[in-house]
Amino acid sequence: MPGQFETSRRSFLGLLAAGGGAAALQVPQAQAQMRATHARIVIIGAGAAGTALANRLVRRLEGAQITIIDPRVEHHYQPGLSLVAAGLKPARYVVSQTSDWLPDGVSLRAERVVAVDPVAQSVTTDAGAQLDYDFLVVAPGLILDHDAIDGFSLDMVGQNGIGALYGGPQCAARTWDAAARFVEEGGRAVFTRPATEMKCAGAPLKHSFLIDDLLRRAGNRGAAELAYIVPQTSLFGVPIVSEKVRMLFDDRGVNSIFQRTLTSVDADRKIATFRDQDGGLHDEAYDYLHVIPPQRAPDFVVQSGLSWADRWTDQGWVACDPATLRHNSYPNIWALGDVAGVPKGKTAASVKWQVPVVEDHLIAAIDGREGTATYDGYTSCPLITRIGRAMLVEFDYHNNLVPSFPGMIAPLEELWISWLMKEVALKATYNAMLRGMA
Amino acid sequence: MKELTLETLIAVFQEMFGAGLFWALVAAALLITAGWIYVLFRDRSLGMRQFLIAQLFMPLGAVLAVWFVMAMTDSRLSDIGGPVDLIVVLGIAGLGAVGGAILVYTTERLFFRKATPPA
Ligand SMILES: Cc1cc2nc3c(=O)[nH]c(=O)nc-3n(C[C@H](O)[C@H](O)[C@H](O)COP(=O)(O)OP(=O)(O)OC[C@H]3O[C@@H](n4cnc5c(N)ncnc54)[C@H](O)[C@@H]3O)c2cc1C
Numbered sequence: 001m002p003g004q005f006e007t008s009r010r011s012f013l014g015l016l017a018a019g020g021g022a023a024a025l026q027v028p029q030a031q032a033q034m035r036a037t038h039a040r041i042v043i044i045g046a047g048a049a050g051t052a053l054a055n056r057l058v059r060r061l062e063g064a065q066i067t068i069i070d071p072r073v074e075h076h077y078q079p080g081l082s083l084v085a086a087g088l089k090p091a092r093y094v095v096s097q098t099s100d101w102l103p104d105g106v107s108l109r110a111e112r113v114v115a116v117d118p119v120a121q122s123v124t125t126d127a128g129a130q131l132d133y134d135f136l137v138v139a140p141g142l143i144l145d146h147d148a149i150d151g152f153s154l155d156m157v158g159q160n161g162i163g164a165l166y167g168g169p170q171c172a173a174r175t176w177d178a179a180a181r182f183v184e185e186g187g188r189a190v191f192t193r194p195a196t197e198m199k200c201a202g203a204p205l206k207h208s209f210l211i212d213d214l215l216r217r218a219g220n221r222g223a224a225e226l227a228y229i230v231p232q233t234s235l236f237g238v239p240i241v242s243e244k245v246r247m248l249f250d251d252r253g254v255n256s257i258f259q260r261t262l263t264s265v266d267a268d269r270k271i272a273t274f275r276d277q278d279g280g281l282h283d284e285a286y287d288y289l290h291v292i293p294p295q296r297a298p299d300f301v302v303q304s305g306l307s308w309a310d311r312w313t314d315q316g317w318v319a320c321d322p323a324t325l326r327h328n329s330y331p332n333i334w335a336l337g338d339v340a341g342v343p344k345g346k347t348a349a350s351v352k353w354q355v356p357v358v359e360d361h362l363i364a365a366i367d368g369r370e371g372t373a374t375y376d377g378y379t380s381c382p383l384i385t386r387i388g389r390a391m392l393v394e395f396d397y398h399n400n401l402v403p404s405f406p407g408m409i410a411p412l413e414e415l416w417i418s419w420l421m422k423e424v425a426l427k428a429t430y431n432a433m434l435r436g437m438a
Numbered sequence: 439m440k441e442l443t444l445e446t447l448i449a450v451f452q453e454m455f456g457a458g459l460f461w462a463l464v465a466a467a468l469l470i471t472a473g474w475i476y477v478l479f480r481d482r483s484l485g486m487r488q489f490l491i492a493q494l495f496m497p498l499g500a501v502l503a504v505w506f507v508m509a510m511t512d513s514r515l516s517d518i519g520g521p522v523d524l525i526v527v528l529g530i531a532g533l534g535a536v537g538g539a540i541l542v543y544t545t546e547r548l549f550f551r552k553a554t555p556p557a
Binding site: 088408416423431432438 | 445446449450452453454510511513517518520526527
């Protein structure tokens with residue numbers, strides 16, 4: 001018996017030593033990378049992307065003038081909205097203050113950017129201020145275009161069986177009000193997604209799976225019909241994931257209808273109208289309707305000539321190199337986060353991989369060299385398939401699966417550990433990312 | 439996940455529990471471990487009687503640890519979906535069992551030693 005204690009004592013001490021060693025190695029390295037500069041860096045948007053980058057830049061630059069512009073006082077941890085809309089977390093779970101996450105040495109302007117002049121290198125805000133920059137990072141996320149759906153507005157959410165969890169913390173909580181009533185009463189649920197690119201393409205699926213599970217737990221699944229009606233021709237952009245979801249939908253009894261785009265809602269009659277690819281209109285009766293609106297870049301991006309001219313012309317994403325996120329025409333501008341005009345990557349997990357790349361190229365530009373880091377489209381989404389289980393789906397630009405824990409956490413298995421990732425580890429990792437620590 | 443260094447892990451755990459609670463938990467774990475190492479060195483032998491009692495608490499520690507994690511994460515045992523999940527549950531149970539036993543043993547030896555001399 002004492003022998004056993006010996007071993008564990010030794011390994012415990014070993015762990016401590018290893019920890020101390022790792023910490024000792026990391027500190028001098030971080031200090032060695034400090035640069036002295038007078039560069040003026042402007043970051044538009046203090047969401048996931050802008051905040052994470054600001055925190056990393058202050059640690060690498062000495063004397064730089066870093067300004068971050070964002071009118072929103074509250075910071076929203078958006079991946080938590082799916083949990084709020086299923087009654088698993090309160091609205092405050094996703095809310096913090098923008099200023100809580102920003103380091104000393106970065107000045108926050110609570111204003112909205114209305115224009116960028118990439119030739120004169122200046123940014124104009126709604127307060128009339130004009131800020132000159134040497135380097136610009138465009139990270140304002142995206143716009144949810146609720147007006148694009150006739151008869152729909154966010155104040156309808158929570159009543160008459162209407163949910164819209166993308167609308168923010170309060171909308172997600174009211175979505176749960178409507179969903180909870182549906183779970184009790186049963187009927188027909190209709191889940192939608194927009195024809196445009198969207199952030200977290202897994203979210204509409206998660207919501208459908210969660211409502212299915214909640215109905216089963218309430219003993220009410222037999223009294224409900226679930227329909228997933230979308231403009232796309234498959235359930236997910238990555239074919240191998242799409243096939244897996246198709247099998248799960250078969251198993252859960254969710255009907256999929258493809259190539260139908262939600263165009264209008266008649267809340268009094270509880271009818272949602274969809275357009276097919278030939279322009280024909282189809283009425284769908286619902287007792288619960290979940291709306292996700294079309295998504296586009298903020299207007300100033302398009303108006304300032306930063307968007308792609310020949311791609312996503314109705315959506316306006318920033319024209320940038322998919323590997324470096326550097327603007328195609330203006331080498332001192334980068335796009336970061338949801339606004340970037342790249343094929344995948346509209347998740348917070350992508351932001352985590354994009355931030356070090358922009359950091360590398362920006363600092364290289366200050367030094368007058370070329371950066372070397374590249375982004376290969378890493379996108380991830382713990383796809384909840386019921387309360388307590390999820391699939392840890394991770395992929396890149398090439399539709400390859402890129403599991404973080406190969407051989408350990410199978411990407412296409414419904415696992416408890418993947419649920420733990422979403423429910424426990426994701427917010428912690430997200431917060432650590434905001435602080436520039438992950 | 440991009441890189442999993444000790445630094446990242448600590449940052450993530452700190453966010454999970456809040457910095458205060460996290461370091462308090464680390465301090466508690468270190469304190470209990472230090473107490474345990476202290477009594478091991480001090481007594482230069484294992485108190486067999488206390489060790490037996492401590493072992494009796496192992497199943498309780500295991501069950502409590504699993505129950506705690508399940509309750510904190512809206513999960514049920516039926517959510518176990520694959521081998522890795524089973525490993526995680528067993529790991530949590532193992533930690534609970536060993537942690538519980540060390541806690542009970544150390545408490546007994548530190549505070550009730552006179553009442554129950556080593557066997
Ligand atoms: C329901 C839902 C579920 C999700 N689930 C996941 C998930 O499970 N995993 C995952 O990794 N990701 C998930 N995401 C996606 C993730 O939240 C986003 O990809 C991430 O927040 C993108 O960061 P961002 O900085 O680009 O945008 P945001 O975080 O949205 O921040 C943009 C900021 O820019 C500001 N801004 C906008 N316009 C202007 C302007 N004109 N001037 C100045 N500032 C401006 C805004 O106020 C905002 O603060 C989910 C998103 C939603 C909505």
